[in-house]
Amino acid sequence: MGPAKAQELAAQALRAVACNDGIAKLVQGSRELYPLLYNAARRYMAGESREDAVCEAVRLGYKGYGVSLCLMGKEAADERECSAVRDELLRLVGMLGIAGRSSTILLNLSHIGMAVDRELTYRYLVQLIREAAIYGIETLIECEEESGMDDALDIYKRAAESHSSLGMTLMAHWPRTDEDIREILPLTGRIRIVTDRDNYGGDQRELVAEQRKERGIGLIETALSTGRPVSIAGCDEAYYLPGGRAQRFGARNAEIELPYGVRPEQAKQLKEKGCRTRVRLPYGKAWFPYFLHRLADHPSQVYRAIADIASLQAPEETY
Secondary structure (H helix, E strand, O other), X not given: OOHHHHHHHHHHHHHHHHOOHHHHHHHHOOOOHHHHHHHHHHHHOOOOOHHHHHHHHHHHHHOOOEEEEEEOOOOOOOHHHHHHHHHHHHHHHHHHHHHXXXXXXXXXXXXXXXXXXXXXXXXXXXXXXXXXXXXXXXXXEEOOOHHHHHXXXXXXXXXXXXXXXXXXXXXXXXXXXXXXXXXXXXXXXXXXXXXXXXXXXHHHHHHHHHHHHHHHHHXXXXXXXXXXXXXXXXXXXXXXXXXXXXXXXXXXXXEEEEEOOOOHHHHHHHHHOOOOEEEEEEEOOOHHHHHHHHHHHOOOHHHHHHHHHHHOOOOOOOO
């Protein structure tokens, strides 16, 4: 078995564990496992509380980074859970406003009721948009499951007609995205294109990855041509390094968004080169699945995670 195949199998195993609610409950209820794994997970998130999130957002802002905050969680099962997430995000927005930080809020609609009541989801979304807009804070919808994209787009298009501070996330690796971007082009707000997900394996990995990259660059070019703000979210430098077609991604309406803690040196280099650089900063108590997904997306980080577990010391400041 070659290294690439081994990494692929390891990533599959990590994602499988991340989707197991029973393991997550076991870890987060264990006096022994919790502190060990939490210490490693801290490298990839602000912490468990909104206070942690705002403090880190302020610190990153002073260093010249944009910040996109997201509350880690799962699909809401009832109206009580929907209300709890909405209330948490409203408090987060208020704290950011008091701190004077014009950040961005990334929102998964399933956390505020997509599976419970679509009208409830829409009402809660509009409440968040309006409150955030008071402080100059953008709201961006993100949808990680292709099966939920039709509903997410419907709600986005409905809300974006009257709220210009609302943006939408598109996944470059989904075949449907070519059509999705055409649907949202007439609207306003930021377009966020995620480039880093690679779900392909086997002998066709390199060929399929190259084709996917070419499609992703085409999507970014289309988004930039609208003049709307565009976030290129991912660590693959081929999308934005100078040279070739990617050179135009230094456009004034473009920015690079990198996940917190994965490659901080890359964020520093981009910022020093004059690129607008944003950090995706997650927080919340549902950190265990997120932590495993980050390791699955970036297998080279597994060794660092083991070192963090062994050290039992807070990760060093990296930005």
